[in-house]
Amino acid sequence: MEPLYDFVIKDEKVYSGALSCRGCGWSLLVRHLASILGEETVYVIPACCFSIIAGPYPMNDIKGSIVHTVFAAAPATATGMRAALDRQGKKDVPVVVLAGDGGTFDIGFQSMSGAASRGENILYIVNNNGAYMNTGIQTSTATPYGAATTTNPGEGYKKTWPKDLMGIVGAHNIPYAATASLAFMEDLRTKMVRAKDVKGFRLLMIDGPCPPGHKTDPALSISIGRLAVETNMFPLFEIEHMKYKINHVPERTYPVTDCMKVQGRFKHLFKEGNEHVLEEIQEHTDHTWSRLLEMEKMSQSAIA
Numbered sequence: 515m516e517p518l519y520d521f522v523i524k525d526e527k528v529y530s531g532a533l534s535c536r537g538c539g540w541s542l543l544v545r546h547l548a549s550i551l552g553e554e555t556v557y558v559i560p561a562c563c564f565s566i567i568a569g570p571y572p573m574n575d576i577k578g579s580i581v582h583t584v585f586a587a588a589p590a591t592a593t594g595m596r597a598a599l600d601r602q603g604k605k606d607v608p609v610v611v612l613a614g615d616g617g618t619f620d621i622g623f624q625s626m627s628g629a630a631s632r633g634e635n636i637l638y639i640v641n642n643n644g645a646y647m648n649t650g651i652q653t654s655t656a657t658p659y660g661a662a663t664t665t666n667p668g669e670g671y672k673k674t675w676p677k678d679l680m681g682i683v684g685a686h687n688i689p690y691a692a693t694a695s696l697a698f699m700e701d702l703r704t705k706m707v708r709a710k711d712v713k714g715f716r717l718l719m720i721d722g723p724c725p726p727g728h729k730t731d732p733a734l735s736i737s738i739g740r741l742a743v744e745t746n747m748f749p750l751f752e753i754e755h756m757k758y759k760i761n762h763v764p765e766r767t768y769p770v771t772d773c774m775k776v777q778g779r780f781k782h783l784f785k786e787g788n789e790h791v792l793e794e795i796q797e798h799t800d801h802t803w804s805r806l807l808e809m810e811k812m813s814q815s816a817i818a
């Protein structure tokens with residue numbers, strides 16, 4: 515895939531004055547997406563922070579049509595929108611789900627899997643900020659191991675590993691799935707263009723900075739996103755019909771603690787006695803990365 519280095523937004527499709535928090539990833543993500551997809555696009559939004567950011571009609575934030583829907587059913591709603599547009603002969607109008615991790619990994623999971631299995635011609639975007647942020651930072655199955663949320667009050671933190679959504683989505687044998695980061699804009703935009711052009715069910719999972727939820731400095735959102743990729747905590751890769759391709763191999767691997775120590779949601783792990791938890795997270799990250807390398811190697815031999 516040829517990278518697109520020209521990533522300055524020339525054709526702005528988002529109005530000024532977003533309702534997002536400072537340093538939130540949702541707005542930047544949607545600005546880039548909307549500039550690529552155009553004004554005809556139909557956005558289907560289940561309950562998530564973007565339901566608020568999108569704004570109430572007629573003061574919508576994006577130039578396009580917005581359909582708000584229930585938490586569990588965005589892919590089903592998008593399926594209906596797609597069928598209606600096709601019936602009207604508008605086969606080229608993109609239908610896009612904009613969902614959070616809670617709406618994707620958990621409550622909308624069956625609906626997403628159904629749409630992927632049926633091969634619906636929709637683009638699914640998941641902004642993975644690692645918790646139910648809009649309702650006050652509750653744990654989801656995307657929440658990283660070790661993170662403190664409001665469902666683990668006091669000294670508590672999440673003690674299970676996040677679900678491998680990409681592995682599960684990829685196993686549906688869909689034509690295109692990829693991870694992306696706002697800190698790697700050329701890669702992100704190239705993937706958005708690719709996801710726009712492919713027919714069938716496509717999914718992009720974007721790492722979502724969330725200063726109030728991650729307890730981070732809003733000015734550091736992009737730097738932390740870069741660290742998440744460079745530490746292999748959020749690797750950049752694509753899956754096409756179950757074949758994996760890694761898009762960024764860090765020149766040197768930074769320890770996970772470099773990315774974690776700037777996030778207040780992990781601060782309890784840096785207290786004496788919790789060293790073993792940081793070691794476990796490093797081991798898990800190393801293991802996940804080696805597994806990804808293996809998947810890529812197997813995919814290459816499958817192609818050859």
Ligand SMILES: Cc1ncc(C[n+]2csc(CCOP(=O)(O)OP(=O)(O)O)c2C)c(N)n1
Pocket residue numbers: 561562563564585586613614615616617618641643645646647648649654
């Ligand atoms: C059936 C149902 N349960 C709970 C809610 C309340 N609710 C609205 S948004 C939200 C959190 C969404 O989290 P996520 O999908 O991760 O998106 P984020 O807010 O983090 O962008 C919840 C729990 C709801 N709207 N509907």
Ligand SMILES: [Mg+2]
Pocket residue numbers: 614615616641642643644645646647648
């Ligand atoms: Mg979330």
